[in-house]
Amino acid sequence: MEAATSGAEEVEEEKKAEFDASEIEYASYGGEHHLPLIMSLVDQELSEPYSIFTYRYFVYLWPQLSFLAFHKGKCVGTVVCKMGEHRSTYRGYIAMLVVIKPYRGKGIATELVSRSISVMRESGCEEVTLEAEVTNKGALALYGRLGFIRAKRLFRYYLNGVDAFRLKLLFPQPELHPSLVMMANDDASQRHPANRPLEEIPEEQERF
Amino acid sequence: MDERRAEAAAAAAMGRHDGHPRPASIPSGDGSVWADVSPLLEAACADLQEGELIHGDNFNLFAAMSALEIMDPKMDSGMVCRYYSVDEAIENGAAPVPISFDKTVDVQCTIDIMDHLLACEGTWHKGHSLAQTVFSCIYLLRPERTSSHALLHSYCRIIRATCKAVVSVVSDARTHEEEDLFTMSYGLPLIGEDEKCLSMLNAVEETIARQLRACKAPSSGRKVIEDLEPLQNNPALEEGYCKAILCRLRFRKHFYHVLMCLKRPQGRGLQLARKHISSCLSELEIIRKSTEVLRSNDYGTHNSGEDKTTASGRQPVGFDASINTRLSAPTPPRSIKILSWSEAVDYFVKLLHDLDIICSFSLDASLEGILQFMVQFQKSHPDLVSRAHLQTLLIQDGKLYGRDSIFAVITKAAGLPEILRNHDIQNGECLVQLGQLVINLLKILSTNAAWQRRKLGKILQDWRVIHIQLELPFRQEMGEESGLSADQSGRQDILRQILVWVEEQTFWIASRFLMLGFELELYSPGEYCMVYWYIYVVLIKLAERMHHKMSFTNATEPAKTRGKKKKGSTKDTSRDIQMPASVLFLQSYICLAEGLTMMLAALRNERMLSQSPSPFNSDHERFIQHFELLQKAGVPDHISYQSFEESTKNVRFSTLVMYNYFKDAQRIAKEVKNSFPNDPDRQSELRRVEQVAEHNSIALTVLCRLGSLDPSLKVSFDFSHHPYFATAVVKRS
Numbered sequence: 001m002e003a004a005t006s007g008a009e010e011v012e013e014e015k016k017a018e019f020d021a022s023e024i025e026y027a028s029y030g031g032e033h034h035l036p037l038i039m040s041l042v043d044q045e046l047s048e049p050y051s052i053f054t055y056r057y058f059v060y061l062w063p064q065l066s067f068l069a070f071h072k073g074k075c076v077g078t079v080v081c082k083m084g085e086h087r088s089t090y091r092g093y094i095a096m097l098v099v100i101k102p103y104r105g106k107g108i109a110t111e112l113v114s115r116s117i118s119v120m121r122e123s124g125c126e127e128v129t130l131e132a133e134v135t136n137k138g139a140l141a142l143y144g145r146l147g148f149i150r151a152k153r154l155f156r157y158y159l160n161g162v163d164a165f166r167l168k169l170l171f172p173q174p175e176l177h178p179s180l181v182m183m184a185n186d187d188a189s190q191r192h193p194a195n196r197p198l199e200e201i202p203e204e205q206e207r208f
Numbered sequence: 209m210d211e212r213r214a215e216a217a218a219a220a221a222m223g224r225h226d227g228h229p230r231p232a233s234i235p236s237g238d239g240s241v242w243a244d245v246s247p248l249l250e251a252a253c254a255d256l257q258e259g260e261l262i263h264g265d266n267f268n269l270f271a272a273m274s275a276l277e278i279m280d281p282k283m284d285s286g287m288v289c290r291y292y293s294v295d296e297a298i299e300n301g302a303a304p305v306p307i308s309f310d311k312t313v314d315v316q317c318t319i320d321i322m323d324h325l326l327a328c329e330g331t332w333h334k335g336h337s338l339a340q341t342v343f344s345c346i347y348l349l350r351p352e353r354t355s356s357h358a359l360l361h362s363y364c365r366i367i368r369a370t371c372k373a374v375v376s377v378v379s380d381a382r383t384h385e386e387e388d389l390f391t392m393s394y395g396l397p398l399i400g401e402d403e404k405c406l407s408m409l410n411a412v413e414e415t416i417a418r419q420l421r422a423c424k425a426p427s428s429g430r431k432v433i434e435d436l437e438p439l440q441n442n443p444a445l446e447e448g449y450c451k452a453i454l455c456r457l458r459f460r461k462h463f464y465h466v467l468m469c470l471k472r473p474q475g476r477g478l479q480l481a482r483k484h485i486s487s488c489l490s491e492l493e494i495i496r497k498s499t500e501v502l503r504s505n506d507y508g509t510h511n512s513g514e515d516k517t518t519a520s521g522r523q524p525v526g527f528d529a530s531i532n533t534r535l536s537a538p539t540p541p542r543s544i545k546i547l548s549w550s551e552a553v554d555y556f557v558k559l560l561h562d563l564d565i566i567c568s569f570s571l572d573a574s575l576e577g578i579l580q581f582m583v584q585f586q587k588s589h590p591d592l593v594s595r596a597h598l599q600t601l602l603i604q605d606g607k608l609y610g611r612d613s614i615f616a617v618i619t620k621a622a623g624l625p626e627i628l629r630n631h632d633i634q635n636g637e638c639l640v641q642l643g644q645l646v647i648n649l650l651k652i653l654s655t656n657a658a659w660q661r662r663k664l665g666k667i668l669q670d671w672r673v674i675h676i677q678l679e680l681p682f683r684q685e686m687g688e689e690s691g692l693s694a695d696q697s698g699r700q701d702i703l704r705q706i707l708v709w710v711e712e713q714t715f716w717i718a719s720r721f722l723m724l725g726f727e728l729e730l731y732s733p734g735e736y737c738m739v740y741w742y743i744y745v746v747l748i749k750l751a752e753r754m755h756h757k758m759s760f761t762n763a764t765e766p767a768k769t770r771g772k773k774k775k776g777s778t779k780d781t782s783r784d785i786q787m788p789a790s791v792l793f794l795q796s797y798i799c800l801a802e803g804l805t806m807m808l809a810a811l812r813n814e815r816m817l818s819q820s821p822s823p824f825n826s827d828h829e830r831f832i833q834h835f836e837l838l839q840k841a842g843v844p845d846h847i848s849y850q851s852f853e854e855s856t857k858n859v860r861f862s863t864l865v866m867y868n869y870f871k872d873a874q875r876i877a878k879e880v881k882n883s884f885p886n887d888p889d890r891q892s893e894l895r896r897v898e899q900v901a902e903h904n905s906i907a908l909t910v911l912c913r914l915g916s917l918d919p920s921l922k923v924s925f926d927f928s929h930h931p932y933f934a935t936a937v938v939k940r941s
Binding site: 049050051053147149155168171 | 272277282657823824826830834
């Protein structure tokens, strides 16, 4: 889906909020009271329209993958994700990432996404994917620093006619590091959390 | 369910009216029962708040995203913006016929409609839906309404016919898979009426041409054509308007002819198409020039801003962009920005130039020549419509140009003698499949770069499978060769030669796949080293196979020619020893790729590129991801991250100083230029290679001399000289 953030290099000309990184508090999705916060942030900042069902789909199935950032009680950023089987791999997907403009460039988005990615890795994901507009230099730089590659270019992916990149992050694979195989085997029983039906979404359908 | 039971169910559902106690359930026969759901629904209504949902097991992201919020303008494409229907728009006077009872205004408005339609058509070609672009014109939606207005009517008819022809070629080519909005035309009046549209247009054109002659004739001569009414009432404007309309009509006529000529089988219409293309281009020039006249003759206020969709700068009458949104697919409405008038004209100029390039390409080219042509053609980023035409021209009825069997094409490409091209071997399953792969490859090379790269990556596997199948008999029959009959060994020779060609082709696809990654901006600077290394490895293999194939060809074919003209034989032998020019050409790429790999590796190893390690993975994972499809298909065999690491981990500037690969690249490029005297594309490509080599050679020298000693040196890479081979830029910070 999308991201509205800026990379650290990007200098925003708009007014910046004065704050210290330590003043930002991060919270995992905590229930119904967080939903309107996420929705209003995404609606404000991203180009694609999402219905309330789309938000619910994510936060109800994978509350542990959604995080919010607060500054003095005000929600200034959020990340919404999912994970599941996809063509015989178990993978995480970052659906939405937003940091409001005055708070960009201070590493909030990096922190939000890193938290989600860590949970995905612990849950047994082999890779993480997402889409970002080719024009969104900030997001591309951010994900590049985290180790994502640009796997594909999706022609006119968004409703506004802009191309997207599909970005992918592959976690180190046990078979390539024999010492890790034992650990991986131990984890196998926990790999699929709960008995949730994890559907596979054909890539072509992810686009609307 | 039989009738009685249906009645009972209905009665149960409406149980509250008949006074009888409601049965809780009604047996339905097969072990299940009909139950009244009203209480459940009522309870649910009270329970469920707006925006909440009952989550079923099969509720997936697709379902969630398919839900639209009614009356949200970002999502609800059925939301009424202005009119409920076309009829309502017409009743409200949105598209009057005539447009005005003042004939001058009517003509001006007609020209505006023509111009805006051109802008819409260009926007459609650029990938928006037909319904929201061209068919936002209310006049087009009700063909019968304009019949009393000959000028507008004939123009609308040819627009519909043109759209239909374009939809048909694009659907046939299926190059639009990624651009699926293009061919959606349900609910639009695109059917029929092709035949008469040209004769109508010709008749109108003839009338206006006479009106133009009449207004230009001296007043004495006017008597002869007195029965002819002028186009409109203002004599001062008559000539300008006649001319403005004539060029617009003629453009439409020639453009339609172009499409019809391109449709003719086996490329028979290409010569004629070129004539019409050149007429189209000159009419477009006249159209462009008419802007001055139309602006100065303006009757009302307007601003001639850049984004105006008409030559006059006025808003056209009779369009409503929202009127068809309900005809578009059940997705949120896409925001559409119609091209400006001058952008639209530019678009058509480009389209026509692209079509002209296609028409002027030789119909006798070899497969190698065709592949090269397609790569070259794609460099100018042709849009969907011209790419679709290229594809339908190349492949008709499963044959090249609808004429040459694919087997013949393959044997020729594999360098086999002509007599073998009808060999019964072609009916073997493997070769039939190979033919299909070749057709597929040509189709893929006609698609947009993003789609093309994905497909190329996927078909590598298919080529590999064919390769294994073709190779199988050779592995089995090793050692039995002495017992083969002449026929069998002839068959073997053919297959062996085709096998080499299949390998060559596979590496060619791989190299194209890798290089397209640069065009699509898929690689970040930190990954360049591994990408150039992989390109280097693939190109080496490609050059080997090419050389192998050519040495085989030279060993068989010149034998015959030599027999014919013995005198020239001394020259031929000297050529045999030399490296063929096309292999040398590749050699210049190989040197560049190797040089860049080494330079980047040295920069990395000497920590001169600011690159912090990523927190979740390493280069190893990025290598696996970028080259996954190549590795899966074994292209090439025995290549892994370890081999990349091995060959780059010890590179230092102190070792690079000994050998400058860029100097080799430069030398070879210079040398090989003389081998392609009549190939301007190769010439300019070689010039680019030379430039990259020269710049990088200098950069390398500087780095070797100062590199690690001078920490203020900053190195970056750009693509200012070549789209795929980077140029190093060394700066002191």
